Amino acid sequence: DAGITQSPRHKVTETGTPVTLRCHQTENHRYMYWYRQDPGHGLRLIHYSYGVKDTDKGEVSDGYSVSRSKTEDFLLTLESATSSQTSVYFCAITSEAGGENSAFFGQGTRLTVV
Amino acid sequence: ILNVEQSPQSLHVQEGDSTNFTCSFPSSNFYALHWYRWETAKSPEALFVMTLNGDEKKKGRISATLNTKEGYSYLYIKGSQPEDSATYLCAFKAGNNRKLIWGLGTSLAVNP
Numbered sequence: 001d002a003g004i005t006q007s008p009r010h011k012v013t014e015t016g017t018p019v020t021l022r023c024h025q026t027e028n029h030r031y032m033y034w035y036r037q038d039p040g041h042g043l044r045l046i047h048y049s050y051g052v053k054d055t056d057k058g059e060v061s062d063g064y065s066v067s068r069s070k071t072e073d074f075l076l077t078l079e080s081a082t083s084s085q086t087s088v089y090f091c092a093i094t095s096e097a098g099g100e101n102s103a104f105f106g107q108g109t110r111l112t113v114v
Numbered sequence: 115i116l117n118v119e120q121s122p123q124s125l126h127v128q129e130g131d132s133t134n135f136t137c138s139f140p141s142s143n144f145y146a147l148h149w150y151r152w153e154t155a156k157s158p159e160a161l162f163v164m165t166l167n168g169d170e171k172k173k174g175r176i177s178a179t180l181n182t183k184e185g186y187s188y189l190y191i192k193g194s195q196p197e198d199s200a201t202y203l204c205a206f207k208a209g210n211n212r213k214l215i216w217g218l219g220t221s222l223a224v225n226p
Contacts, residue, residue: 031212042203042218043158050212058213090157100146100207102160103214 006106023091032074120217135220137204141185145209
């Protein structure tokens with residue numbers, strides 16, 4: 001199994017508070033992604049990173065920011081949480097060594113904004 | 115707008131039945147097609163990555179084919195077992211884009 005962990009696994013927070021989710025990998029993979037998963041929408045990309053300090057927006061980036069100061073950590077921050085950000089968040093990593101490779105996913109973080 | 119469609123949305127089969135589902139994607143600027151298996155309360159797990167037209171991949175009772183010219187991939191499960199019950203996702207990557215575009219999945223339920 002790929003060494004990828006998300007923390008926390010579950011969180012309940014109040015509207016308007018900042019929240020940071022952490023994705024940590026031990027694979028030294030260059031590419032990291034944050035997705036959210038909601039019923040009827042499948043996996044939607046929030047932000048992604050191609051290396052340290054190299055990040056870009058995905059299709060649903062509004063209200064989210066990310067940082068990657070180390071290869072192994074990719075942080076997702078909700079600056080001011082809203083109820084619409086209640087979701088399950090997945091981090092994924094890929095390597096492009098040797099061509100196209102599958103993504104490996106973390107266990108997910110269930111976030112509830114009340 | 116790149117769109118990936120999967121059909122059927124859900125499927126119920128009896129143990130021992132063989133089944134298949136479809137992933138449709140844009141036929142231009144193809145780079146790669148991924149298949150994943152996603153069990154309830156878990157995270158997606160990789161099944162196959164295919165990059166060449168005509169590719170066929172197999173893992174145990176599960177296999178997949180790829181037609182990049184017409185923009186579809188089939189996933190086959192031979193002799194379905196209850197443990198095959200999951201959502202099967204496909205994801206497409208275009209040649210000029212590093213991001214995966216995900217389908218909504220086919221939910222498979224195998225009744226014992």
